[in-house]
Structures are given as structure tokens and as C-alpha cells.
Amino acid sequence: MLVMLDATLAALALVCVQADLNAPLEDAQWVITSYLIAIAVSLPTSTWFGHRFGHGRIWGVALAAFIAASIGCAFAASLDALIAARIAQGLAAGILLPTGHAILVGGAERDQLGRVLGVVGTLISLAAAIGPGIGGWLVDVASWRWLFWINVPLGAIAAVWAAKVMPAGRAQHGLKLPLGQFFLIVTGLPLALYGASEITSRYPSGNGWLFIGGGAMLLALFIAVARTSPSSLLALDLMRNPQFRASSLLAVGNSANLFGGLLLFPLYFHAQQEMSYSQIGMMLVFMGAGTSSALYLAGHLVDRFGPRPVVLAGAAMLAMSAAPFALLSVPSDIAAMLMFVRGIGLAWTTNPTTAAAYAAVDRKDIGGAATLVNIVQRVSGALGAVAVVAAIGWLDGGGGRGEVRAMGLMVVLPLLQAWWGTYLTGYRAVREPG
Secondary structure (H helix, E strand, C coil): HHHHHHHHHHHHHHHHHHHHCCCCCCHHHHHHHHHHHHHHHHHHHHHHHHHHHHHHHHHHHHHHHHHHHHHHHHHHHCCCHHHHHHHHHHHHHHHHHHHHHHHHHHHHHHHHHHHHHHHHHHHHHHHHHHHHHHHHHHHCCCCCCCHCCCCCHHHHHHHHHHHHCCCCCCCCCCCCCCHHHHHHHHHHHHHHHHHHHCCCCCCCCHHHHHHHHHHHHHHHHHHHHHHHHCCCCCHHHHHHHHHHHHHHHHHHHHHHHHHHHHHHHHHHHHHCCCCCCHHHHHHHHHHHHHHHHHHHHHHHHHHHCCHHHHHHHHHHHHHHHHHHHHCCCHHHHHHHHHHHHHHHHHHHHHHHHHHHHHHHCHHHHHHHHHHHHHHHHHHHHHHHHHHHHHHHHHCCCCCHHHCHHHHHHHHHHHHHHHHHHCEEEECCCCCCCC
16 A cells, blocks of 8 residues: 555655756656666565565565655655665565565455455555545645655554554575575666666667666576576566466556556646646546546456456546547546546556456465566556656657647557457466467
8 A cells, every 4th residue: 555655646746856856857757767666676585585584574574664765755855865765665665565465365265356456456546546635735735755754654554553463474494595686687677777768868878778788688697597596586487377478468558557647647737737736636536536446346347257358448448538638628627537537447457457467376376476467567667657758858849748748658558458458368268469
């Protein structure tokens, strides 16, 4: 809950962080992108930490680190300091996400996965829905720093609850962290993603392809080593499972749409409709309300009919809710309705994808599956944010219409999601792509 709430609030804070810290968008967007990259970097270690010390124990440690990093964000005096604190937040969140999923899914029956994830997703989205409304008001009456202070009391409540009800998990002594694999992935991922940001920048430095090439080589070496190692850092063998592979492909589009949209829509409402932070927060509230109202039904439909029809319906809602922003001047009341529909579309694409991925693997592989799913989501989310910033810069044309034209991405991405969603045919069988 904290991780998703923080992502939503950070998107809301981006506009005022630009002004307060005197940073251009291409630099300020690293407040979001660095967080997602850091999550992707620490995610590969989460399975090892969970097995070595117990999922419940390591979840508690990661929660404490997340709270401490939130305090660092609130005190940041410069953009560099804020990005550093966001990286620390992301490293902690990269442990929180998959260990929490492993604890949750490990205790659920396979034929109830959709509903279980729907209930939990509803609670998370409710927090993400209410948070921006409160956050927008706090920015208007106080400062963007309070968007990070919110994490402190919420984290403390979660820590007390976890201490009472969350199982510590079984520690497996003697497990060794494969440091070679760890080095390859924690250097390869950031290099490749930073290179992607550079080559799509409006004023590229010329070194972007070098970063991409270096990162790609390190990641290729990681895959080669991990596949032959008896103690692989990631459960890459799961990608041989057709359903899990198809779900992972769809997760790329889902996360690029989700996180790219979290960056784009607040910028659009601020630049094109001159909304206050409270008003922008309310728009995100409508989106979160749509998600929370639709998640449980999405889970029920997935358990009954399979993921494909639900994903196709969700992708259609995402495209239809984004198209008016790219073509018309949308009044605020209509914008609120469209954001609500967008929230439903997000629920009906992400929930079926996650449920299908987890249902495709054995219970003993849930931890490894959670790690892989989350890595795909965060890396794709970072690429989505980078693509949005690039589109705004390249399509602006000096007329201040970059945010409007970038909305085209929010229309095209659902078409890809619908296409990839056709490869999902149920919990047990998936047609091979291509």
C-alpha cells in the first residue's frame, strides 16, 4: 500500500518540486524514474533475503528502511538530495513488494487468486485514491514535503500490525548470495535505463547508446551466468512457462501505461487546464476510486472467465478515456469522469495479468515469480515515464502543447495491451506469441 501511495503522491509532487528546486522536467522526472529503477535493482535480492531470513522478518526491515528514506525525502534541500533519498526509498520498496506478495499469495488457494488479489488491490487503491486528495490539499496549504511525511505514521501503523499478525517465515541458514550475478544486474539495469533516458532526451549528450550497450552486455552476461548457476539470483526458468511469459509481456504495457500516466496526467492538468494542486489531487482521486471500485469484480470475472476478456475490456476503457485529452479541450467535470473510467481500465488490465502469472507457477515458485513480475513492472514503468518526458519535449514544438500531444501514448499503449492480452486464454493454457 505504501509503495503505490508513494508513487501516486510523488507524481503529484513533481510539478511543485520543479518550481521549488528550480529544476527542468528532464531532471525533475528522476524523482519518479530513479525510484522505479532502484526498485528494479533491489528486487532480484528479495527472493534470497526472503529465503535466508524469512519473508516476514525481511519485510519488517524493509519497511523500517522505507520510513527512514521517506524522512530523508521530506528534509531534502536540493534535487540531488531528493533523488538520493528516493533511490533509498526504491531500494527498500524493491524488498517490500515481492516479499509482501509472496506472503499473501503463498497463503491463498489457486482458484481464489483473482479474488484475493482483488480484495488486497481494492484496499491499496483506496489508499491511493484518498491519498492524492489529501496530498493536493497539503501542497496547497503547506509544502510538497508533507507528501513524504505521510509515509511515517502510515508506516508505523503497518509495522505494529505486522508485528502482531504477520508470520516471520522460515529462515534457511547457509544460503549464499551470488555476488557476481548481483553485481551484473545492479549495474546493467541502471546503465541501460539511464541510456534510454539519454537517447530520448530533447538535448541528448551522445553517450546514451554507450550506456545502453554497456548495460545490455552486463544483462546478457547475467542471464548466461544465472541460467547455468546452481544458485540463480532470479528464477529465469519460469520464463519457459508459456502463460507466465505471456503475462510478463502484458505487464510491460500495463506498467508503462500506469506509471507513464501517473507522470503525464498531473503535468497535463497543471499546464493545459491550470488546475491547483488540490484539483489535480482530486483528479487522481477519481482515478483511484475507479480502480478500487472495479478490482474485486475484475478478480471475480478472472476466476470465472479467465483473464483474456477482462484485459481486452480494460484496454478498451484505457484507450477511450485517454483519447479525448489528446483531441479536445476537456471540461473538468468530464475529465473527472474520464479519470474514473481510466481507473477501471487499470484495474481490469493489471489484476488479470498478475493473477494469471501467479496461477501459472507452483506454490514453491511464488517468491521467484513475484520478484520477476515486479522487476518487469518497475523497469517498464521507468521506461514509460522516460517515454512521456521525451514525448512532451519532442512534440512540444514551442507552442506549449507537448502534454496534449504526448497523450497519444496513452491511446497507443492500450492497443498494444489488447494485442498482447489475446495471448492469455485462461489459467492453464496460453497460446504462444508469434
